[in-house]
Amino acid sequence: MVLSSAQHKLPTGVEHHGNGLRIWFMWQGKRWREPYPYVPTKANIQAAGRLRAKVINLIKLDAFDEQHYLSLFPNTTQIEIHDAVITFANAAQGYLDDLTVSPAVRNEYRKILQSRWMPLLADRAISSITFPELRQMTRDHQWPSNKTRNNCLTPLRRVFEWAVDGELIDSNPAAKLKNLKHQKLPVDPFTREEVAKILGYMHSEFTGMKRIYFHYFELAFNTGMRTSELLALEWDDIDFKSGYALVDKAKVRGVVRNTTKTANFRHVSLNENSIRTICALRELTGTHHSRLLFLAPQTMEPVTSYKAPLKVWKNVLKEQGIRYRRPYNTRHTYASLAFMKAIPIGLIAKQLGHSVTTLAKDYATWMKTEEDKRHLSNINLPSFGGLTIHAGSSIALPSLK
Known part of the structure; x- marks a missing residue:
């Protein structure tokens, strides 16, 4: 019409x-x-x-x-047709236009290209850029960390890969820019006592619709779900009979994507605490007939961003005198407690949506059960000179002169 x-x-x-x-x-x-x-x-x-x-x-x-x-505008009469030079800016935009990733990832790559590489390369013909000059640019810049450097090189390499695939250039001049090693911070879970203080405070202090946040964080601690997965969780995803939740979506920047971070759906096992808190949540919010589990207490509309729960989280940790860690650490807490209970690593990986390799690397510190310690305690060398070392005791070493 x-x-x-x-x-x-x-x-x-x-x-x-x-x-x-x-x-x-x-x-x-x-x-x-x-x-x-x-x-x-x-x-x-x-x-x-x-x-x-x-x-x-x-x-x-x-x-x-x-x-x-x-x-x-191929039919324009305002621009003369001539052989145009493909610049780095053209290639960068072409690469971004062809990306099939989440909006958050695309925006992060766009910001890196715009702030770090466009000031240096925007007007340069893509075919004229060489590895030696890219290497020199990388060396000259004062990177705050090796990790930041590595993150900035990722979209740069991919712009040139896009140009190679489009037969605009013969080879990728950024391919030889190798990542540098960086020390990954170890996971920093909450202790059982800290979890009890956090949830105990929320349970006693949060009344009315604000209690939604108690159920939100209790479910986070008891399932290990990512923040984006919790925000996208729907009532139809909960199978009360079998005790599982289907995790096949993620909400990022207020938009629900029909895929998780790893692009793999999974069924998360719900323990008794999870089932109980979900049932209580349904009783609290059921009259609002929302598809999504978690609603903002002020508006009773679906929570669109992690920022609202984050504000509540910060206030609770400050009130309880608990060292700050981001809400994502509820996931680390679930994993570390599972390892301490000697739950098989394959089952933990399935629950969290990780590969076993990734899980073993990220949580190596926590793969030490009490049984492991008992086994290792059997490795005792003979004692000489009547010196007996008891667990937990300190040894006075001779002073060096």
């Missing part, structure tokens, strides 16, 4: 033009107008708005040039 201007509000930068539409935008200090030769149906108006938004985004990135103009 063809819509008139009175029937449908046009997006910014889209206007009626004859029997079709026209897009306008500001570039190089001038207003540019290009016809969008389709009848103004609702779908075509939305498509014109998306095209205009893409142009504006390229302009904001300082990546819009004649080549982009010609590719987006």
Whole structure:
């Protein structure tokens, strides 16, 4: 159905033009107008708005040039057609446009490219950039840590990989920029006593709808689910009969994605505490008929971001005098307690959605059960000189002169 201007509000930068539409935008200090030769149906108006938004985004990135103009408006009469040079900015935008990752990951790569590499390489022809100069740029920059350096190199390499795949260049000049080793901080779980203080305080102090946060964190401690997975959890995902929760979604920046962080669904076993707190939550919020488990107490709308629970979390830890660790450490706590109970590593990995290899690497410190300690205590060397060392005792070493 063809819509008139009175029937449908046009997006910014889209206007009626004859029997079709026209897009306008500001570039190089001038207003540019290009016809969008389709009848103004609702779908075509939305498509014109998306095209205009893409142009504006390229302009904001300082990546819009004649080549982009010609590719987006091939019938234009305002730009002369000539052999365009593919710049790093063009390749970076092309790489971002083709990415099939979560919005959060794409945005992180975009910010790295924009802040770290665009100031150095934006206008350079992609084919002219060499490994020696990239190596020198990397050496000259004062990186706050090896991890930051490695993170910044990831999207840089992938821009050149994109250019190689598109046959714009023959080889990737960033491929030889190797990651540097960095010390990964060990997991920092809460102790049983700290968990009891946190949940005990929430249970006694949180009343009314604020009690939703108690159920949220109790479920986090008892299942090891990621924050994004908890926020996306729906009532249809809970199988009370079998005692499992289906985890196949994640909510990131308020958007539910039909995939988890690792792109693998899993069934999380619910212990008695988990079942009890979910049932109490349903009794508390059931009249609001939401698909999602967790609602914001103030609005009774689904929680859209980790920020609201985070604020509550910080206040509770401060009130209880507990050293701050982020809410994600509820997951580390679940894993470490499972290891201390000698639960098989394969079962823990299945519950958390990790590979066994990743789990063993990240939680190696906690893979020490009381049984392990008893086995190792049998490795005792003979005692000489009548010296007996008791567990927990200290030894006075001779002073060096």
